[in-house]
Amino acid sequence: MRLFSSIHEFDYSWDEVSTCNWQKYCPWNDQSTHVIAVDTLSRSLDPQTHILRTERLITCKQNAPKWVKSFLGGDTSMVYEVSYVDLTARKVTMCSQNMTWSELISVQEKVVYRPGSQPGKTVFEQSAKIIALCGGWQKIKNGIEEFSVERFRQNAAKGREGFERVLAISREVFAEQRERARREKQGMRL
Template sequence: MRIWNSEHTFNHSWDTVVTAAWRKYPNPHNPSVLGLDVLDRRVDSEGKLKSHRLLSTSWGFPSWVRKMIGMQDMCYASELSTVDPENKTFTLRTRNVTLSNIVTVDEHVTYCQHPTDPNKTLLKQEATVTVSGLPLCNKLEQMMTDAMTNNASKGRQAMEFVIDKLTKEARELSAEAQKCMDTVLPHANTL
């Protein structure tokens, strides 16, 4: 078993980061996530948004590893998430479904408002990787945690990409609304 963790501070508000997190996939920085399907979504009695999604991914293992463990190109993971707008936390717990009898990856991700700066968001990630019943278990666990380190960096780049995209969309929408107002208001005075 190997435990991996990472922390990162985004220079954006929690609301902005959470909005981007919901729209993170697909993106050019994380091509391994091929699809997301919402299995269940509801708001509980405390006003928290609870979701259960199925992620379709490609783990990107070398072909010799895929052959050794009988892995297909497409892998699936189950993600349970909670958005708590009152406490400004967004937590995600993800576990692989594919090959869970020999490889288990439990990931816990939390986005929370930075404790000292409300204009920033703290991201905490932790994963436990366990490979059992295969030769070279330690080597496979190390390969997976190394990949997580690389993918965490790509994930942060993807978040910045999506935040930039959202900012651009907001500017374009604002400009279009202003254009409409400029067209309508002069005619309103003549009525």
């Protein structure tokens, strides 16, 4: 088993980050071109806790050597994700698990967004547990896990970079919308 963890602080408010989280795989995120589809399987709001729970299936095209693709049966993979948006605690928690190749390797990821220590900042915590499930020599399992953790680390950095772009573009769009609404409101008063 190998573990990965990372903490980053975005220069955006929790409101911005938690809203943009739903668009992180959008077309203008040039770091998420591997994501083919994001399908919402279910969404529910707990009437007592007011926590929004969403289940999604994320389909990705994997960039792997040809021999690996032939061994694994293709280059498309699926990830099951459950997210919880807690407005009271101001916390978004996303848990994901690979579905494809799960008999060979288990990748369990957890992401948490919460307000930072300063206004207008959001803490992003990411962790993953990677376990090679193939039988055989421990040396092979260790190699698979080490390779997978390094690949996860590289993809996590690209993911943060892409999400920063989504946040920047969204901030511009929201600012334009607020300005337009302000002007319309002033026009109504005249």
